[in-house]
Amino acid sequence: MAEIPKGPWRWFWSGDTRTPIYLATNHGGRILVMDFERLGMHGAQPRFQVDKAMRPASELCRFEVGTPSVIGISQAKQDKSVYRHDISTIDHPVARLIERSGQLLDCLTRLIGNDGGHGSPYNAIGYHEARDEALRLMGEIEG
Numbered sequence: 709m710a711e712i713p714k715g716p717w718r719w720f721w722s723g724d725t726r727t728p729i730y731l732a733t734n735h736g737g738r739i740l741v742m743d744f745e746r747l748g749m750h751g752a753q754p755r756f757q758v759d760k761a762m763r764p765a766s767e768l769c770r771f772e773v774g775t776p777s778v779i780g781i782s783q784a785k786q787d788k789s790v791y792r793h794d795i796s797t798i799d800h801p802v803a804r805l806i807e808r809s810g811q812l813l814d815c816l817t818r819l820i821g822n823d824g825g826h827g828s829p830y831n832a833i834g835y836h837e838a839r840d841e842a843l844r845l846m847g848e849i850e851g
Contacts, residue, residue, distance in 0.1 A: 711801045712849075713739045713757075741802055756800040765803070769795040804849040815842040 713733050720738070721729040730743035740757050745764055747753040755762040767780040774790030779799055784790040797807065805812075818838035 712805060713741055717741055754798075754803070756798070756802050758800070763800075765798045765800075768799050768803070770797050770799050772796045799851070801849055801851060804851065808845050808849060811845055812842060815839075815845070 716734050717731055718734045719729060719731055721727065728743050728745075731741040732738040733741065740762060742757075743755050743762060744752045745755055747764075747766070753765045755764045756768065757763075758768075767782070769781065769784075770776070770779060771784055771790050771792075772794045773792055774784065775787055778784050778787050778790055781793065784793055797804065815838045818834055819842070
């Protein structure tokens with residue numbers, strides 16, 4: 709989880725259409741977590757910090773078909789095994805964290821919201837399953 713900046717995070721924007729909206733840490737200086745850039749004439753794509761530089765998601769995506777080691781649209785267009793460009797994921801820890809946040813919230817809700825009538829979440833029905841699922845998801849996020 710070292711590549712995921714420590715929280716808290718918050719969204720920043722000045723309200724000026726010439727400045728971007730971005731997600732950054734809210735302590736000790738702003739460390740960019742995610743921002744967006746134009747994609748074509750009508751779209752936008754998220755960018756994530758890699759080695760202190762912001763990289764567009766199109767350079768970090770993996771694809772549903774083709775060679776699993778292909779990362780990014782440029783490689784995909786050169787690799788004939790990637791015959792369509794539907795992505796399976798964005799290969800970055802913050803993108804994986806966002807992608808799995810609903811599942812993590814569900815695990816957290818189960819861990820703290822149901823003590824099974826025993827006075828302790830450690831005795832809760834489903835506690836160990838929720839804990840194990842949360843640990844599995846954290847492993848997937850780390851990559």
